[in-house]
Amino acid sequence: MTRIAIDAMGGDFAPKVTIEGAVWAAIDYNVPIELVGKEDVIKEELEKIQKKGLKVKAGFHSKRIKVDFSTLDIKITNANEVIEMGEAPGQAIRKKRNSSIVLAVNAVAADSSQAVVAAGSTGAAMASSLFGLGRLPGIERPAIAVTLPTMKKPFIMLDAGANSSCTPEMLYQFAIMGSVFAKNVYGRENPKIGILNIGEEAGKGNDLVQTTYKMLEENKDGLNFIGNVESKEIFYGNCDILICDGFSGNVVLKTIEGCSSMLFKMISQEFKHDLISIIIGLLAKPFMKKMYTRINYEEYGGALLLGVKGITIISHGRSSAYAIKNAIRVAKEAIETDVLKKIAAVYE
Template structure:
């Protein structure tokens, strides 16, 4: 890159902020030397942490505010009362063109409400969606929506499919990602009218990938498709179920190897393999959910993550901004609109 990419950070967002945010930014600085940071938050707490990291301090600027969005704040309240919060000011920096993207580990609902209000949605997008990665048997897949929209129309799911495919192409480097709609069965006759209508549309329209059809819950881990499309209610349940299952598996494994001296010896002999397994399913590796469909790059980090996880969320933001992700969405939506114009429902109603 010919010039530095500026990242706005909500330095007060997250369970372990600002220490985790500053440490994560320092890791990201080592990985992405072309990046500089705007840190929004309490300068009295942030600057001493930067003083301990001279290399980060050289590429960072602190914008002071004592206001922060509480983790349990209602989105509507945060939107009205949080205009001077670290989260809102970081988003404002993107809207003003001072930063290419924003990363926050703060309140998800508040972040979505503020980002949608300030940045607005892209042309052709009715609702933004939360997208993130899932580890699979074949590598990684993208799933959306993960909680922004509990109820969706067929048009919403179609838009999610388009954005998810572009996300897979941009971040995962897939030339022709496969797309599936999450359903209770793979047969065309199964599912509610929303998923049936969305699938019918996706079969007929040009896509930045290939439509596979319906997929089921067990297809997520199997990696049957590269992009899994669903409403936010179902997606969030699937995400939390996967996270809980991973923790359960890890706990069972720990108890098994502590059950006897022979089991402990077995662990010692297989320690290298288990370290590789741990790294493969480490949730920090997949940290960083993108709010797709906004007129600006906004990435949500898990609130309870550590510095390594936050650095990975920053990496997602850098990748999307550096590859002009939003421009690709706009181009693709325009291409589809030109090739497959939709009827003017408002005119028809009149």
């Protein structure tokens, strides 16, 4: 039986929202949960849910449901400390050995849970995973593999921010890990790998991408390399895996976040000028909502930290309960498809 550990204290709206998301996942996916954090706080939140019911809110739809805890398998592991967002990750995980993220990762290391979901400090989640779980054989550094929506099917971008500086060898390993992930979790056959670059031609970009290009062209591991992909092209869904250093990947991720949020705000501003614009805005709203749902990152819930010996799902700091629920789904899929063992098999 697989169980999924959640850092109940991690995230901008924790512990309330994190715990709600975990309870929701326990109901929807029938998955045992391990809530790691301050026991009294967690119990209090669970009691609130028992009394008032659980607010389930997906995108623009919202309702309150009654929860029968007797049918759910939710375990609490007490953790007295919390690593805050501003703390230096390396120091913090050494100093706060009883923090919720460290103990949540330890639960995976000790196999009491089989995956961990973390919406707190990304640095702390990474550091505790590296320290607590270790790296997969053959992998220098883990990468954050994030799923992004496009006009067609979503694709996986890695690294989305784990490593500010990368070597070509690391990018090559990201290609291998991404390929295994796309095949096994998303069922993509012979998944297409692109390098994020500022031009399509082979000679474009900095030394890192040029050298990586050459390595992938030699194509020793049967990877399906399709060449360079510009960031304006990624939204057409022509590649399954986009590899990049963590600085560029994080820039892409946050540009998408900022740009789409700006556009939605601008649209709603245009629909607020006068009575007619307000009425038309109300008529158009359901269509805008449908579109919003198509690109809503909450649907993808969390990004897998690929390359450590255990499943760590990193969620957005601003995760809603819905996003946490979906992150737990991603964790469950990663467990069921045995993706880590398949990555390790490449290097055997």
